[in-house]
Amino acid sequence: SPSPSSAAAAEPQTPQDLLLDFKASLHDPTGALSSWSPSTPYCNWAHVSCTSATAAANATVTVSLSLDGLGLSGELSVSSLCRVPGLAELSLASNGFNQTIPLELARCASLVSLNLSAGAFWGPLPEQLATLASLVSLDLSRNSFEGQVPAGLAALGSTLEVLDLGSNRLSGVLHPALFGNLTGLHFLNLSGNQFMESELPPEIGRMSSLRWLFLQGSGFTGVIPESFLELEQLQVLDLSMNSLTGAVPPGFGLKFQKLMTLDVSQNGLSGVFPEEIGKCSMLQRFEVYDNAFTGELPGGLWSLPDLRVIRAQSNQFTGRLPEFSGGQSRLEQIQLDNNSFSGVIPQSIGQVRTLYRFSASLNELNGSLPDNICDSPAMSIMNLSRNSLCGTIPEFKSCKRLVSLYLAGNGFTGPIPASLGDLPVLTYIDLSSNNLTGGIPTELQNLKLALLNVSYNHLSGRVPPALVSELPAVFLQGNPGLCGPGLPNDCDGTWRKHRGLALAATVASFLTGVTLLAVGAFAVCKRLLHGGEPSSPWKLVLFHPVKITGEELIAGFRDKSVIGRGAFGKVYLIELQDGQSIAVKRLVNSGRLPFRAVKNEMKALAKVRHRNIAKMLGFCYSEGEVSIIYDYLQMGSLQDLICAPKFTMGWKDRVRIAIGVAQGLAHLHHDHSPQVLHRNLKASNVLLGDEFEPRITGFGIDRVVGEMAYQTSMASDLNYKCYMAPEQSCAKNPTHLMDVYSFGVLLLELVTGKPAEQPASDDSVDILRWVRRRINVADSQILDPSISRTAQQGMQAALELALRCTSVMPDQRPAMDAVVRSLCSSVHPQTLQPTEIALEP
Numbered sequence: 001s002p003s004p005s006s007a008a009a010a011e012p013q014t015p016q017d018l019l020l021d022f023k024a025s026l027h028d029p030t031g032a033l034s035s036w037s038p039s040t041p042y043c044n045w046a047h048v049s050c051t052s053a054t055a056a057a058n059a060t061v062t063v064s065l066s067l068d069g070l071g072l073s074g075e076l077s078v079s080s081l082c083r084v085p086g087l088a089e090l091s092l093a094s095n096g097f098n099q100t101i102p103l104e105l106a107r108c109a110s111l112v113s114l115n116l117s118a119g120a121f122w123g124p125l126p127e128q129l130a131t132l133a134s135l136v137s138l139d140l141s142r143n144s145f146e147g148q149v150p151a152g153l154a155a156l157g158s159t160l161e162v163l164d165l166g167s168n169r170l171s172g173v174l175h176p177a178l179f180g181n182l183t184g185l186h187f188l189n190l191s192g193n194q195f196m197e198s199e200l201p202p203e204i205g206r207m208s209s210l211r212w213l214f215l216q217g218s219g220f221t222g223v224i225p226e227s228f229l230e231l232e233q234l235q236v237l238d239l240s241m242n243s244l245t246g247a248v249p250p251g252f253g254l255k256f257q258k259l260m261t262l263d264v265s266q267n268g269l270s271g272v273f274p275e276e277i278g279k280c281s282m283l284q285r286f287e288v289y290d291n292a293f294t295g296e297l298p299g300g301l302w303s304l305p306d307l308r309v310i311r312a313q314s315n316q317f318t319g320r321l322p323e324f325s326g327g328q329s330r331l332e333q334i335q336l337d338n339n340s341f342s343g344v345i346p347q348s349i350g351q352v353r354t355l356y357r358f359s360a361s362l363n364e365l366n367g368s369l370p371d372n373i374c375d376s377p378a379m380s381i382m383n384l385s386r387n388s389l390c391g392t393i394p395e396f397k398s399c400k401r402l403v404s405l406y407l408a409g410n411g412f413t414g415p416i417p418a419s420l421g422d423l424p425v426l427t428y429i430d431l432s433s434n435n436l437t438g439g440i441p442t443e444l445q446n447l448k449l450a451l452l453n454v455s456y457n458h459l460s461g462r463v464p465p466a467l468v469s470e471l472p473a474v475f476l477q478g479n480p481g482l483c484g485p486g487l488p489n490d491c492d493g494t495w496r497k498h499r500g501l502a503l504a505a506t507v508a509s510f511l512t513g514v515t516l517l518a519v520g521a522f523a524v525c526k527r528l529l530h531g532g533e534p535s536s537p538w539k540l541v542l543f544h545p546v547k548i549t550g551e552e553l554i555a556g557f558r559d560k561s562v563i564g565r566g567a568f569g570k571v572y573l574i575e576l577q578d579g580q581s582i583a584v585k586r587l588v589n590s591g592r593l594p595f596r597a598v599k600n601e602m603k604a605l606a607k608v609r610h611r612n613i614a615k616m617l618g619f620c621y622s623e624g625e626v627s628i629i630y631d632y633l634q635m636g637s638l639q640d641l642i643c644a645p646k647f648t649m650g651w652k653d654r655v656r657i658a659i660g661v662a663q664g665l666a667h668l669h670h671d672h673s674p675q676v677l678h679r680n681l682k683a684s685n686v687l688l689g690d691e692f693e694p695r696i697t698g699f700g701i702d703r704v705v706g707e708m709a710y711q712t713s714m715a716s717d718l719n720y721k722c723y724m725a726p727e728q729s730c731a732k733n734p735t736h737l738m739d740v741y742s743f744g745v746l747l748l749e750l751v752t753g754k755p756a757e758q759p760a761s762d763d764s765v766d767i768l769r770w771v772r773r774r775i776n777v778a779d780s781q782i783l784d785p786s787i788s789r790t791a792q793q794g795m796q797a798a799l800e801l802a803l804r805c806t807s808v809m810p811d812q813r814p815a816m817d818a819v820v821r822s823l824c825s826s827v828h829p830q831t832l833q834p835t836e837i838a839l840e841p
């Protein structure tokens with residue numbers, strides 16, 4: 001029987017032991033918890049703090065753990081942690097746990113604050129969290145939680161003050177019962193859950209203590225409930241980026257005496273905005289842009305003492321702009337573009353000393369610019385383009401911070417003020433399409449301009465030399481009186497000659513255009529006559545002996561020879577006269593790179609030689625169209641196998657395929673300099689040779705077609721989105737870790753026996769979501785049931801590896817050489833020998 005000491009070791013009792021047990025479950029690469037040692041009292045450990053309720057020796061101690069941003073990962077084991085007496089605060093925020101919420105957390109009964117934000121957690125939100133009856137603050141934001149917000153969380157009741165579920169992948173409808181009960185909330189954040197399909201629950205309006213309400217970007221539909229009018233404590237209300245419709249309820253704002261920020265922009269709201277908002281004396285930001293509001297902006301708004309920002313662009317607002325209470329106004333930004341405001345620009349605008357952006361383009365403003373328009377020392381962006389303004393442009397002298405000045409598309413007359421040249425940071429000037437006269441002031445040469453568009457005015461005289469050389473001619477055109485080198489009139493009286501030349505050039509370019517059109521039409525006709533074949537000359541480049549000519553290759557592009565098709569084009573099987581078979585991928589969007597560039601890339605790709613990489617035999621090039629020639633592998637692809645009516649391959653063969661693919665990918669990543677990235681790994685790009693030896697194909701296509709064409713083709717391939725790493729859509733550069741992610745998806749296919757994208761039947765989710773939804777329930781439901789139980793251990797290891805490869809955080813994914821090692825160590829060497837496969841018809 002175990003000795004007392006070993007029993008104690010198995011089941012730690014002191015807070016110290018319990019915390020050390022918890023630490024043991026963490027991976028702590030930077031040693032942030034190295035001070036956690038049995039020799040020091042735990043209250044002195046780093047990131048642990050203790051407070052005692054009374055000074056008495058036996059006082060209850062409350063413990064706080066703040067492990068934010070320590071680079072921790074690992075499989076959290078919280079069962080011992082939850083037994084630490086007095087554990088009141090736990091923060092694991094900004095780490096990389098990549099797992100579901102451990103259900104044992106529900107046992108941390110004394111927790112007052114739980115922060116798991118940005119911890120790379122995923123999976124459903126467990127209802128069990130509702131057992132944390134003392135919880136005041138629950139922050140689960142910025143993770144990948146999925147599914148509905150469990151109605152059971154209502155049991156947290158009125159004790160809960162902060163609930164942050166923002167920036168997750170939560171979906172479905174919000175249960176009204178949830179909010180009916182959480183009456184103590186001060187802070188509610190459901191924003192950034194773009195898959196939510198819910199109306200705004202009126203019950204939220206009954207949370208009378210709410211101060212911060214963030215509901216933006218979460219797919220909310222319907223109207224703003226009237227009950228929201230009662231939220232008297234509100235300081236911030238953000239409903240932007242949803243699909244809300246209808247009018248804002250009358251009286252909105254009447255009770256918002258503490259409101260500082262209101263944002264309802266980017267919805268489908270309409271009607272007149274209620275006047276009462278103009279009485280919210282603490283309002284600082286009023287953002288209503290991109291809606292369909294009509295009528296005037298609430299009059300009281302303009303004189304609110306604290307208002308800094310008005311963003312009302314892209315609505316249908318009408319009316320005149322009011323005078324400002326000059327020196328008292330604290331307005332910093334006024335954006336009114338793309339509305340129907342009319343009347344003149346208020347004289348007092350220059351007195352608003354804090355104003356740095358004033359844009360009201362695309363309106364019906366008229367009259368002239370006030371002389372003092374640039375008196376605000378902060379003014380930096382002014383855009384009044386496309387109005388009906390007239391008169392002369394005043395001297396701009398005081399606004400030394402002006403960066404952009406857009407006055408295009410008005411009726412301004414007179415000269416361009418030379419004083420613009422004295423504004424030290426002025427960089428963008430657009431004065432096009434006005435009636436300006438006189439010359440372009442030489443003072444403008446002092447500026448470091450990125451844009452000077454003065455086209456379509458009545459300017460004349462010599463263009464200052466520095467400006468001619470730096471500006472595209474289009475920004476000067478439409479001013480027949482301007483002259484200078486490179487312009488139709490070079491200022492030397494040779495205008496006529498040039499005009500003659502210009503005319504000749506126009507005629508010549510017209511004729512060239514006609515000729516090109518004719519040639520183009522001829523080429524198209526020729527293509528049509530020849531069954532869609534591109535015209536020669538062919539350039540056939542072979543890296544291995546293949547007995548084929550360009551003509552024979554093109555003749556082989558027949559519909560009946562198509563054996564596969566993907567986003568990048570169709571694959572044709574062509575049988576050569578000597579009995580050899582080749583597979584030719586005819587790229588549909590070849591990016592039209594020049595032959596030399598394509599050849600160089602092809603050569604580099606053809607040099608990649610490995611038993612798990614498909615052999616590239618050569619390529620054919622014609623007018624930018626590229627076809628790649630591969631060895632034909634008669635077993636087809638892994639996808640063909642997995643999608644067969646019954647996929648009954650044993651685990652041994654599956655793991656051999658996985659190892660082969662991993663080895664091929666590791667070769668691309670680690671044995672080439674510069675590194676070769678696949679960028680399109682999926683089951684259809686894993687071909688099978690003799691005895692199911694896998695061969696990776698379709699890699700490096702981005703290098704052949706160019707990034708633009710690659711992106712376009714990838715974007716069109718909705719079927720295989722699930723192979724793409726989540727960061728792919730926003731990352732600047734591709735990385736090998738994106739390939740690792742795709743490999744992880746492929747490994748999941750082998751473990752589950754299911755194709756990556758599931759047809760509509762199986763609740764039409766992709767494989768990763770399918771797996772993640774079940775992972776909390778039981779791993780045995782994930783592993784392919786057709787495989788004998790004896791293989792379970794290996795499959796389980798492969799499942800875990802696949803989940804690591806598909807981690808949402810790229811730096812949590814293993815490199816491919818580590819994947820190879822991991823897969824190889826999970827199998828018996830004998831497994832690597834091929835065995836028979838049973839593929840039922």
Ligand SMILES: Nc1ncnc2c1ncn2[C@@H]1O[C@H](COP(=O)(O)OP(=O)(O)OP(=O)(O)O)[C@@H](O)[C@H]1O
Nearest residue numbers: 563564565566567568569583630631632633637684
């Ligand atoms: N070299 C080959 N030998 C035998 N069959 C092939 C070969 N190349 C492709 N195939 C067949 O064609 C199918 C589709 O291949 P293709 O490369 O067009 O698919 P994809 O990867 O979906 O497309 P894309 O690379 O454009 O995204 C494969 O699943 C396979 O059945």
